[in-house]
Amino acid sequence: MGRQEIRIFSRVKPTGKEKGIYSIGNEEAGSSFLEVVVPRDLSDGFINNKRESYKFRFQETFDQDVKQETIFDRIAKPVAESVLTGYNGTIFAYGQTGSGKTFTITGGAERFSDRGIIPRTLAYIFEQFGKDSSKVYTLHVSYLEIYNECGYDLLDPKHEASKLEDLPKVTIMEDPDQNIHLKNLSLQQARNEEEALNLLFLGDTNRMIAETPMNQASTRSHCIFTIHITSKEPGSAMVRRSKLHLVDLAGSERVAKSGIGGQLLTEAKYINLSLHYLEQVIIALAEKNRSHIPYRNSMMTSVLRDSLGGNCMTTMIATLSVEKRNIDESISTCRFAQRVALIKNEAILNEEIDPQLMIVHLRKEIQALKDELAMVTGEQRAEELTEEEIVRVEQQVGAFLEDRDPESTLEIGADMRKITYCFAFLKKLLNEQNKEVICASSLGNERPGSSAAQPQEIQKLRDLLQQRDNEINILVSMLKKEKKRTQDRLLEISSPGLNSIPSTLEGRDVISSVEGGFRSLASSGVLDELEIRSREQSFNSFHRITGNDMSVGRQEAFEIFKRDYPDRVSIEDNKRLLKQRFAEAKSLGEEVNKVRTRINQLKGEVEQRRIQRAALGVSGSTDELHQYDRVEEELRLQMEEEKKRYKSLFNHLKNLKTEIEHLQLLLERAKVKLQKDFEVWWSQEAAHAQSKQEVPLRRQSESTSKIHYQIRASRLSDSPIPLTGDSQTDADILAFVRARQNLMQRKGK
Numbered sequence: 001m002g003r004q005e006i007r008i009f010s011r012v013k014p015t016g017k018e019k020g021i022y023s024i025g026n027e028e029a030g031s032s033f034l035e036v037v038v039p040r041d042l043s044d045g046f047i048n049n050k051r052e053s054y055k056f057r058f059q060e061t062f063d064q065d066v067k068q069e070t071i072f073d074r075i076a077k078p079v080a081e082s083v084l085t086g087y088n089g090t091i092f093a094y095g096q097t098g099s100g101k102t103f104t105i106t107g108g109a110e111r112f113s114d115r116g117i118i119p120r121t122l123a124y125i126f127e128q129f130g131k132d133s134s135k136v137y138t139l140h141v142s143y144l145e146i147y148n149e150c151g152y153d154l155l156d157p158k159h160e161a162s163k164l165e166d167l168p169k170v171t172i173m174e175d176p177d178q179n180i181h182l183k184n185l186s187l188q189q190a191r192n193e194e195e196a197l198n199l200l201f202l203g204d205t206n207r208m209i210a211e212t213p214m215n216q217a218s219t220r221s222h223c224i225f226t227i228h229i230t231s232k233e234p235g236s237a238m239v240r241r242s243k244l245h246l247v248d249l250a251g252s253e254r255v256a257k258s259g260i261g262g263q264l265l266t267e268a269k270y271i272n273l274s275l276h277y278l279e280q281v282i283i284a285l286a287e288k289n290r291s292h293i294p295y296r297n298s299m300m301t302s303v304l305r306d307s308l309g310g311n312c313m314t315t316m317i318a319t320l321s322v323e324k325r326n327i328d329e330s331i332s333t334c335r336f337a338q339r340v341a342l343i344k345n346e347a348i349l350n351e352e353i354d355p356q357l358m359i360v361h362l363r364k365e366i367q368a369l370k371d372e373l374a375m376v377t378g379e380q381r382a383e384e385l386t387e388e389e390i391v392r393v394e395q396q397v398g399a400f401l402e403d404r405d406p407e408s409t410l411e412i413g414a415d416m417r418k419i420t421y422c423f424a425f426l427k428k429l430l431n432e433q434n435k436e437v438i439c440a441s442s443l444g445n446e447r448p449g450s451s452a453a454q455p456q457e458i459q460k461l462r463d464l465l466q467q468r469d470n471e472i473n474i475l476v477s478m479l480k481k482e483k484k485r486t487q488d489r490l491l492e493i494s495s496p497g498l499n500s501i502p503s504t505l506e507g508r509d510v511i512s513s514v515e516g517g518f519r520s521l522a523s524s525g526v527l528d529e530l531e532i533r534s535r536e537q538s539f540n541s542f543h544r545i546t547g548n549d550m551s552v553g554r555q556e557a558f559e560i561f562k563r564d565y566p567d568r569v570s571i572e573d574n575k576r577l578l579k580q581r582f583a584e585a586k587s588l589g590e591e592v593n594k595v596r597t598r599i600n601q602l603k604g605e606v607e608q609r610r611i612q613r614a615a616l617g618v619s620g621s622t623d624e625l626h627q628y629d630r631v632e633e634e635l636r637l638q639m640e641e642e643k644k645r646y647k648s649l650f651n652h653l654k655n656l657k658t659e660i661e662h663l664q665l666l667l668e669r670a671k672v673k674l675q676k677d678f679e680v681w682w683s684q685e686a687a688h689a690q691s692k693q694e695v696p697l698r699r700q701s702e703s704t705s706k707i708h709y710q711i712r713a714s715r716l717s718d719s720p721i722p723l724t725g726d727s728q729t730d731a732d733i734l735a736f737v738r739a740r741q742n743l744m745q746r747k748g749k
C-alpha cells in the first residue's frame with residue numbers, strides 16, 4: 001500500500017439554537033477547510049486578540065446535518081474494505097466531551113438510524129463475507145476500556161461487573177520483536193452480525209454499569225472495539241489476519257490547552273495523562289529525524305502503536321462542538337488534527353503461512369532428512385520387513401510398473417531393506433515373465449485364443465461374452481434412466497423454478513425466524529410496559545444492579561420514578577416504533593408467504609402443462625409437442641415476476657428484522673440504565689431518610705422490639721405510617737414515603 005498520511009476528517013455536532021461560528025468549504029475531492037471565526041467579544045481575554053479566524057484543512061468536513069450513513073460511507077467503508085483485504089485499520093474519534101465521539105463511533109442510544117460506525121461496519125463486513133465464497137472468513141471481537149492507565153476487558157463472559165474494578169484487568173506484554181500483546185483481553189468469536197452486535201451491547205452495558213456518578217467512564221476513559229478478521233482460501237497454506245480498531249477516546253478538553261496563535265499558555269492539569277502522551281507521540285512522529293517515539297509512556301499509545309506511524313491505515317475524526325463557549329477547545333482539536341495529518345503510516349498486507357500446515361510440511365521435511373542421513377551414515381535398521389511392509393512394497397512396485405508415464409518414479413523411501421526387497425521382487429517378476437515367453441514359444445507360437453484353443457477355452461470366452469452382454473444391458477438401462485433425469489432437470493432449469501431462489505432466502509425459514517424473534521418480543525411484554533423480559537445478558541445486568549427481589553415499597557417507588565424519568569419519551573417512542581415495525585414485519589411475512597405459495601402454484605401449473613403436452617406427444621401428435629406453448633410462456637413470465645417480488649419483499653423483511661433487533665437492544669439498554677439510575681436515587685433517598693429516623697428507631701427497638709407500632713411522621717406525611725420494627729425495612733418504607741412526597745412536590749401535586 002506504500003506510505004500514507006493519516007486521513008483526517010472533521011464533524012460538527014448540531015448546535016441547537018445557537019448559531020455555529022464557523023464556515024465550511026468543501027473544495028475538490030479529498031480536500032476541504034473548516035474556518036473557525038472568533039467573535040469580537042472573545043477576541044481578548046483567553047483567546048489571542050490578533051486573529052479573528054482560523055482555517056484548518058481536512059480530507060472532508062461534515063456539517064451538522066450530515067447523517068450517520070454518510071459518515072459510514074465516506075469514512076469507515078474504505079477502511080473496512082482494506083481490512084477485508086488483509087490490511088490493519090484504525091478509526092479514532094478525538095474531541096472535547098460532548099462533541100459527539102461516542103455518537104459517531106458507537107451511535108445514539110435512541111434511534112435505529114443513529115447507529116454509529118461500529119454496528120454499520122459489522123453489518124458491512126458480514127455482508128461482504130456472504131458475497132465472497134472464495135475464502136473462509138472468521139471474525140472475533142474484543143472490547144477494551146482504558147481508565148486511569150488500567151485496561152479492563154468489557155467482554156469477559158465469566159464476570160458480572162457492578163463496578164469497573166470487577167472486570168478482568170488487562171495488561172500489556174511486549175515480545176522480543178516489540179509486538180504488543182494484551183494479556184486477559186478476551187477475543188469473542190461472532191459468527192454473524194447479530195452475535196457481533198450482542199457483544200457490542202454487552203460491552204456497552206458493562207461500561208455503563210461500571211461507571212459511577214464520580215467516574216463518568218464515557219468521558220474519562222478510552223474504549224477500543226477491535227474487529228479481528230482471518231481469511232484463507234480453502235486448500236491454501238496462506239492466511240491473512242487483519243484488525244480494525246474503532247476507538248472512542250476520552251474527552252480531550254483536559255489535555256494541555258494552548259492559546260490561539262501558537263502561543264502556549266500554561267498547561268492545564270492533566271487529568272487524563274494518556275491523552276497528553278498521545279499528543280507527545282503525535283508530536284514526535286510529526287517531527288522529522290526523530291528516532292525515539294514515546295509509545296511506552298501510556299497504555300493507550302502502546303495499544304495504538306501500530307495505528308500511529310506503523311502498519312495500519314489510520315483515520316481520525318475530529319468531533320467539534322462549535323459553540324461560542326467551546327471555541328478554544330474546537331481550535332485546539334483542529335490543531336491536534338493538523339499535526340496528526342503529518343504522520344505517515346505504512347500498511348502492509350498481513351499474510352502468513354498457516355502454522356498448522358507449516359508444521360505438517362516441516363515434519364515431512366524432517367523425516368526426509370532423517371532418511372537421507374541414515375543412508376549416508378549407513379545407520380540402517382537391521383530387523384526384517386514385516387508382512388504389511390512387504391505387501392505395501394509389492395503394491396507400490398505393481399503400481400509403478402502399471403503406470404504408463406515414463407517419468408514416474410518409485411517412492412520407496414531411504415530404507416535399504418525396502419530397496420533391496422524391491423530389486424528382488426522386480427527380479428522375480430522378470431523371471432516369471434521370461435518363463436511364460438519360453439513356454440509360449442515351446443507350444444509352437446500358438447497364442448491363447450487362436451483357432452487351436454481348447455474347447456474349455458472357448459467355453460470360457462463364451463461365458464465372458466455373455467457376461468459383457470449383461471453388463472451392456474445394465475448400462476443401457478442406466479443410461480436411459482439418466483437421460484430421463486437430465487431431461488427433467490433441463491425442463492426445470494428452463495422454467496423459472498424456485499431453484500434460483502437461494503436457499504438462504506427460503507421464505508419459511510426466514511419468516512419463522514423473524515416470527516420467532518417477534519414471538520419472544522411479544523411474550524416478553526416489551527411492547528406493553530418497561531417490564532421487558534430481557535435477553536439473558538441484560539437480565540443478568542439487571543440483577544447485578546437490583547439484586548433479585550424488590551420490596552413492595554421499592555417497587556411502588558420504582559413505578560413513580562419511571563413515570564418521571566427523563567428518557568421516558570424516547571423509550572416510549574422506541575416502543576411505539578418497535579410495535580409498528582413488528583406489525584409491518586408480520587404483514588410483510590404473510591405477504592412473503594403468499595408470494596411463495598403463488599410461485600409454487602405456478603410451478604405446478606407449468607409442470608401440469610408439460611405433462612399434458614408430453615401425453616399428446618405419446619399419442620402421436622408430435623408436432624404439437626415441439627410447438628411453442630404460449631400458455632407456458634405466460635406462466636413462466638408470471639413466475640419470473642413473482643420471484644422478483646419475493647426477493648424484494650424478502651430483503652425488506654430482512655432489513656426490518658435487523659432494525660427490530662437493534663431497537664430491542666436499545667430498549668434493553670435503556671432498561672438497564674433506568675434501573676441503575678433508580679438504584680442511585682433510591683440509595684440516596686434511603687440514606688437520607690435513615691439518618692433522620694435513626695434515633696427514634698433505635699429507641700423503639702430497645703423498648704418494644706417485636707411490637708408493631710405507628711409513629712406520626714408529620715414531616716413526611718399527614719397519615720400515620722405503619723412500621724415493622726426492622727430497621728432496614730423501616731428505612732426502606734420511610735425512604736419511599738419521602739421519595740414519593742418529593743416527586744409529588746416536583747410535579748406540583
Ligand SMILES: Nc1ncnc2c1ncn2[C@@H]1O[C@H](COP(=O)(O)OP(=O)(O)OP(=O)(O)O)[C@@H](O)[C@H]1O
Binds near residue numbers: 099
Ligand atoms: N451528530 C450528532 N447528531 C445528533 N446528536 C448528536 C450528534 N453528536 C452528538 N450528539 C448528541 O450529543 C450528546 C453528546 O454526544 P456524545 O456522548 O457522543 O459525546 P462524546 O464526545 O462521546 O462525549 P464524552 O467525551 O463525554 O464521551 C449525545 O446526547 C449525543 O446523542
